Amino acid sequence: MRNLFAFIYRFRAFLVFLLLEALCVFLIVRYNTYQGAAFFNSANRYVGQVLEFQSGITDYFRLTNINQSLASENAALRQELMQYRQAALIDSAAELDTTYVPASDTTAAPPYNLMAGHVINNSVRRLNNYLTIARGTADGVQPGMGVISPEGVVGRVKTVSEHYSTVTSLLHSQMLVSAKIKKDNTFGTIKWQGGDYRTAMLEYIPLHVKPEKGDTIVTSGFNTVFPEGITVGTISSVEQEPDKSFYTIAVKLSVDFAQLSYVYVVENTRKEERDTLELDAGILPDEQ
Amino acid sequence: MNNSFGLTHIVQFFLFVALQVLLMGNLALYSTGFCFIYVAFLLYLPLNFSRIWLLILGFLIGFTVDVFYDTMGIHAAASVLLAFLRPHVLNLLTPRDGYDNSDTVNIHVMGSGWFLSYAFTLILFHHLAVFFLETLTLQTLWYTLAKTVLSTLFTGIVVVIIQLLFFSPKRERIDYR
Numbered sequence: 396m397r398n399l400f401a402f403i404y405r406f407r408a409f410l411v412f413l414l415l416e417a418l419c420v421f422l423i424v425r426y427n428t429y430q431g432a433a434f435f436n437s438a439n440r441y442v443g444q445v446l447e448f449q450s451g452i453t454d455y456f457r458l459t460n461i462n463q464s465l466a467s468e469n470a471a472l473r474q475e476l477m478q479y480r481q482a483a484l485i486d487s488a489a490e491l492d493t494t495y496v497p498a499s500d501t502t503a504a505p506p507y508n509l510m511a512g513h514v515i516n517n518s519v520r521r522l523n524n525y526l527t528i529a530r531g532t533a534d535g536v537q538p539g540m541g542v543i544s545p546e547g548v549v550g551r552v553k554t555v556s557e558h559y560s561t562v563t564s565l566l567h568s569q570m571l572v573s574a575k576i577k578k579d580n581t582f583g584t585i586k587w588q589g590g591d592y593r594t595a596m597l598e599y600i601p602l603h604v605k606p607e608k609g610d611t612i613v614t615s616g617f618n619t620v621f622p623e624g625i626t627v628g629t630i631s632s633v634e635q636e637p638d639k640s641f642y643t644i645a646v647k648l649s650v651d652f653a654q655l656s657y658v659y660v661v662e663n664t665r666k667e668e669r670d671t672l673e674l675d676a677g678i679l680p681d682e683q
Numbered sequence: 684m685n686n687s688f689g690l691t692h693i694v695q696f697f698l699f700v701a702l703q704v705l706l707m708g709n710l711a712l713y714s715t716g717f718c719f720i721y722v723a724f725l726l727y728l729p730l731n732f733s734r735i736w737l738l739i740l741g742f743l744i745g746f747t748v749d750v751f752y753d754t755m756g757i758h759a760a761a762s763v764l765l766a767f768l769r770p771h772v773l774n775l776l777t778p779r780d781g782y783d784n785s786d787t788v789n790i791h792v793m794g795s796g797w798f799l800s801y802a803f804t805l806i807l808f809h810h811l812a813v814f815f816l817e818t819l820t821l822q823t824l825w826y827t828l829a830k831t832v833l834s835t836l837f838t839g840i841v842v843v844i845i846q847l848l849f850f851s852p853k854r855e856r857i858d859y860r
Contacts, residue, residue, distance in 0.1 A: 408734035412767040415742045422756030520711040522817050525753040
């Protein structure tokens, strides 16, 4: 017994080293899973406060850009609103609404809600990038919700605390987004390969379609995360490799991830119903 | 100042974490060169610092950085590796007549050759661990290696700059009274 203690004492540094490394490996395996919930991350309250303080300072240096993007979005929204107003003026049937359409008709309710969130932490140059936004459960954010910006798809909420949430960016090695080519509705999967943060790959586009440079890629709406038709980017190159049955398509992302300041969390009010239905029917959600 | 863990080191801990999170977090040269300056905290600890405490401090600072970086465990694992290797590297680099009591990790006291080989060896191991734990594959081997080498240079140069700026060239005086 004494020898055992002597042995342990002699190699104590090495044993502590092994113990700590085992703990680290456990942490890596436990918390670095793509959808794992975690307490120790940048959604933590204290960490969030530090990051918010930091972004409070750095945002001053980007005020011009942020204002410009918000103003241009305002303009686009106002234009859209005007079109609706004019359509409503022309549409004389609107006044008869309650006559023909029951007031309790739920199909009239929009299934998606948007919540604006301030990006307080962001990275684009790592292999697995995350954002932190200053919106949490107190504002109705839940894990798994989609995140978009005025320019297009940003990512998906990973973990949420009361006032902050971390978002798996589209620039994450394990993030997949179901997308389609807008002009002919061929659907594939958007995947980021690392490296350049402006370019991602569109996979699984079969060889019989003819994608061209400049075609717009939008989300497919085949899942409950993103609404249909949110811009992802435009095709920047199409290659056909001899030994592959799919095209190799590079997509220039419409979102400049390095310049993100405000994003919208998308809440699908019927997500649960649809997910349960699909799960009950035996369809496993294989991608986002 | 003696070789125990004092207020200076606690302040250094927070300073280096703040430097890492607030400044270096947004910095990357050509998307390949990263600066993990927080390792300087472990490098600058006293020479005969307890191995156990070194490991625990390595875990603590790596874990703190992990929390901010959302890379749970990766920096902690790499820092613990660095903390484990540090006494061995120090042994290898022992000067001919051993370490003096007054020796500290200081580029002016120990000489630039000693300091550069000490700092760059440990930083290289640390960065190798970080980048390979991050990818966990060998598919992008060359890219990962390029990242490691460039980042080692980057971090190493910053570590040396901090030495030249903030560490006094005078050998610390020992009070024999």
